[in-house]
Amino acid sequence: KAGVTQTPRYLIKTRGQQVTLSCSPISGHRSVSWYQQTPGQGLQFLFEYFSETQRNKGNFPGRFSGRQFSNSRSEMNVSTLELGDSALYLCASSLDGLSGGYTFGSGTRLTVV
Amino acid sequence: GQQLNQSPQSMFIQEGEDVSMNCTSSSIFNTWLWYKQEPGEGPVLLIALYKAGELTSNGRLTAQFGITRKDSFLNISASIPSDVGIYFCAGRISSGSARQLTFGSGTQLTVLP
Numbered sequence: 078k079a080g081v082t083q084t085p086r087y088l089i090k091t092r093g094q095q096v097t098l099s100c101s102p103i104s105g106h107r108s109v110s111w112y113q114q115t116p117g118q119g120l121q122f123l124f125e126y127f128s129e130t131q132r133n134k135g136n137f138p139g140r141f142s143g144r145q146f147s148n149s150r151s152e153m154n155v156s157t158l159e160l161g162d163s164a165l166y167l168c169a170s171s172l173d174g175l176s177g178g179y180t181f182g183s184g185t186r187l188t189v190v
Numbered sequence: 191g192q193q194l195n196q197s198p199q200s201m202f203i204q205e206g207e208d209v210s211m212n213c214t215s216s217s218i219f220n221t222w223l224w225y226k227q228e229p230g231e232g233p234v235l236l237i238a239l240y241k242a243g244e245l246t247s248n249g250r251l252t253a254q255f256g257i258t259r260k261d262s263f264l265n266i267s268a269s270i271p272s273d274v275g276i277y278f279c280a281g282r283i284s285s286g287s288a289r290q291l292t293f294g295s296g297t298q299l300t301v302l303p
Contacts, residue, residue: 081232110290120233120278120293133290167232169291178223179291181232 079104081170081182089188095156098185102149102170109151110179111143114165123166126151127174158189193217196279196294203269204302211277211297212263219281222255222262223291228275236277237264269301 082101090096102109111123122135126145143153149170155162165186169179196213203209213222221240225233237248239255239262246253252265262279276298280291 083232112291112293119295120280120291122290122292125290135290169232178235178238180235181225183230183232 081168081180083166083168083182083185085185086183087186087188089190090158092158092160092189094158095154096158096187097152097154098166098168098187100151100153100168100170100182102151102168103180106170106172106180107149108171108174109145109149110169110171110174111151111153112167112169113137114167114184115163120167123153125174132174155187160189163187163189194279194281194292194294196297198297199295200298200300202300202302205269205271207269209266209269209273209299210263211279212261213279213281213294214261215281215292216260217281217283218259219283219292220259221282222253223280223282224251224253224262224264225278225280226275227278227296233278266299269299271301271303274299274301 084099108127110125113121124143125133129145140156145151165184167181167184169181171179194213194215223238224236227233237246237253242259243257244255250267276296278296279294282291
């Protein structure tokens with residue numbers, strides 16, 4: 078069974094640009110969550126999608142957005158990038174977000190210069 | 191919001207020694223999860239706990255869900271070099287809109303030969 082696939086693995090962007098990250102969950106998993114990991118703040122919850130609907134959102138500005146497609150694949154978008162957005166962005170999939178553990182992808186390392 | 195206090199922050203141990211780390215919360219969780227993260231990778235689920243008082247093992251790893259539902263611990267017995275990594279606890283409240291994981295700050299484990 079394939080794991081959670083995140084693309085790209087690495088990304089370098091300039092301040093002010095926007096970026097889109099992609100996540101393909103494990104087959105059959107309908108819940109996809111996104112987390113930001115930084116040395117200072119640790120792992121912080123961004124948002125969770127289930128059946129193409131955002132069910133829950135963390136405390137991040139509106140520049141951070143996401144969506145989920147009918148095949149459960151998800152994308153997150155960050156607009157008007159700031160230096161502080163440099164982080165490892167992790168996607169996690171789960172059957173329904175309520176039971177079982179979450180399986181994480183390897184992440185996308187975003188560097189904003 | 192919920193906060194998880196994970197301790198210790200780091201540990202240096204000799205190969206063969208046992209390790210113990212724990213997490214405490216200001217809130218009640220319905221699920222406790224323990225993850226291990228290695229450099230350049232996403233967190234990997236080690237153990238999932240779903241009931242207060244539950245004690246679960248996975249090879250040399252043993253974790254318990256505290257009776258108060260506000261704490262959990264992870265023990266690693268007879269440590270080996272490949273145990274090196276960052277261990278995270280995570281709690282989840284699976285009700286309402288709170289389908290998200292709250293992570294501890296991590297325990298950096300170093301195993302000395």
